[in-house]
Amino acid sequence: MHANHRPFSARQRxxxxVRLLRIARGxxxxxxxxxxxxxxxxIGSVERAERNISLDNIEKIAxxxxxxxxxxxxxxEPTPLRGVPTRGIEECQARYGAWPGTP
Known part of the structure; x- marks a missing residue:
């Protein structure tokens, strides 16, 4: 490992x-x-690694x-996502409306 390279903390990982998986699902x-x-x-503060998130909330997000x-x-490093589940998308679209670029 390079002397100046610090591994990411668990919070940063x-x-x-979370951000990569969320974006991969659209x-x-x-x-x-x-x-x-x-x-x-x-969620935004979790994605910016600003929160020391509880295990209960990690479980909810997972x-x-x-x-x-x-x-x-x-x-x-995460592997490329295949067949990403879209559970709940229809319900959220009905509640909030469709997003640009979605059917």
Whole structure:
């Protein structure tokens, strides 16, 4: 490892992974918040690694993303996503309307 290279903290890895998985699903922070039962601004602060998030809230986000908790803090790079689940998208679209670029 390079002397100046510091590994990402668990909080930073979680933030990056949540954002990548959310974007891969085409979800806004508002959609992820709705599906996880959390507030949109809370999701934003998690994605910016500003929050020392509780295990209970990590579990809520993991369930919404249909992703195991360990995958959210794994040190390896995420593999390309195939067949990303879209659970809840229709319900959120009905509630908030369609987003540009979606059917």
């Amino acid at each position: 979680l933030a990056r992974r 979800w806004s922070q508002e959609v992820l918040a709705e599906l996880s039962g959390l507030h949109r601004t809370y 369930r919404a993303l249909e992703t195991p908790i360990p995958a959210l803090v794994d040190e390896t």
